[in-house]
Amino acid sequence: MLTDFLLLMKQELLLVAIIFILVFIKLGSKERSNESLLNAINILLLINLIAGIFNSQTGTLFGDMFNTNQLFIFEKNILNFGVLIISLQSYDWLKKHKHLIEFYLLLLSALLGMFLMLSSNNLLMFYLALELSTIPIAALCNFDLEKRKSSEAAFKMIISSAFSSGLLLLGISFFYGTTGTLNFAEIPATLNGNALQIFSFVLLIAGFGFKISAVPFHLWTADVYEGSPISVTSFLSVISKGAVVFVLVSVLYKVFEPLSEYWYTILFLLSLLTMIIGNLFALRQQNMKRFLAFSSIAQVGFILIGISGQSLEGTASVVFFILIYILSNLAAFGVINLVSSKCDKESIGDYKGFYKSNPQLTWVLTIALFSLAGIPPTAGFFGKFFLLMAGAAKNNYLLITVAALNMVIALYYYLRVIKAMFMDANENPIEKIKIPFQPKLAMIICVAGIIILGIYSNCYQYIFSLIK
């Protein structure tokens, strides 16, 4: 019994252990330098990642409240990996920050919330875990303590997430009224598609839509991404989005399977709107962070196409895409993070002539943007390809055509940044940046991942084998 508990909840328990170690370090009286703390935390996160990979078992705990399977474990490992990369990248920023331990405390609590959300088997547990994964992030948005914009971002984040949680909770309570159960295993049998169930289901989707910032629930995204510190922005745009997408897939496919004709229509409309509006707004952005915010909205549109496929390929392609998306977006954010922390420049115009002073960083950013745009040798192409393949299984060619057109628009604005870096002249370019070891390591891992996943195809088959 105890070994079951320890093994099944291994990843969650490790995170809780790290959180408590951090609390005790904070409460202790000994003064430690930020560098040594950061190195220790990075090693702990590495141990956490490695321990998650080995000896994974499947089963349920606590009377069906918590369940885990190979796919969930793999998804949690992806999230662990992303957090480790973000932690390495923020080394330079955190070195000078006075609330270093609190940063990790909040970051890891949010990650714990995501793990529990993935494993939850009950609507109540799911709701609590979702709250646990958003409230700490709202506080994290405020971590550029002296900047006004950062406070504004935190405020917008907490208001919009409270509003979306309210919608979600209203949906859950109506749902409980009509089904009489909160357990995921019992819900499908009680779904009969009556009006109140569909209405509450729409509310649930709206709650999800806020978290993954699908249009028309995206209005908070750009402001929050722009105001938050870059490490938090990258966490928001890849980790928290990825986690909610994972949950959305498993909830839609397993729990709301009887309502699939309704949610196919919803996903169809949402993905059309999300792709088109995300791309059109990304065209006119001048700030790098806002630009990546809208590009990440557009990527969500593609993910929704994959989910709408409603098949094993749908799940596999979404998980595969999120993995690639984490690698490419984090590579891009890594470069922007360095530039911002060294010379405080964030607009696309500042990146003119970037190649002359920093060729290595330019190549990293270029490969990342190519992968986000979906250009063949990089992994991004295969990610998008599998998503569209999964979506095409429904024979809805309008959706696929619009998606293909949107990829062309997206290519234009990604290339605009690349052109600025390589070709445009600039009187006062960004000076030569010395890359510290940790961010360099993170960038090497990301770029290597983008290229290897583009050439070596076994990863997709591995994910596919986990589902069956």
Added chain:
Amino acid sequence: MGVTAILFWILSSLALLSAIMIVVSKNPVHSVLWLILVFFAISGHYLLLNAQFLAIVNIIVYAGAIMVLFLYVLMLIDLKKIVDPQRSLWIKLVGVATGCCLLLVLIAALSKADQTTALTQTIGGNIGLVENLGKILFSEYLVPFEISSILFLSAMVGAVVIGKK
């Protein structure tokens, strides 16, 4: 019509009336006072459902603690300086239209809903009594209970960091 039904109608109309008054009244302090009345009416509903614990907690937490917070905020900001933002006629019209749509959808959905499962759960149930609630909270719902402790820890840490600057 039994006593319960009469009480239900009185409480419901009281709750609706005060909810409308919150939105309509110009003075924020009056809005807060009407809000307290809403909370009391809803607590009365909980009592009718035999959920005594929930009724008391609702009064202590919402009518007590949260209302005091509201009043503090109102006390700290200068109400005279803040002018009521004049919204354009279009925005008002759109607001009314969407609100009416939501009302329509809700009424239509509720009128067709199959409520049998929900009715069996609440009528004559003793689930809301403190003893039963405690038992279920520490057996079936133990994990969510423990998760909420981490949620509060992280919320506290976040609040302290934002407050300390």
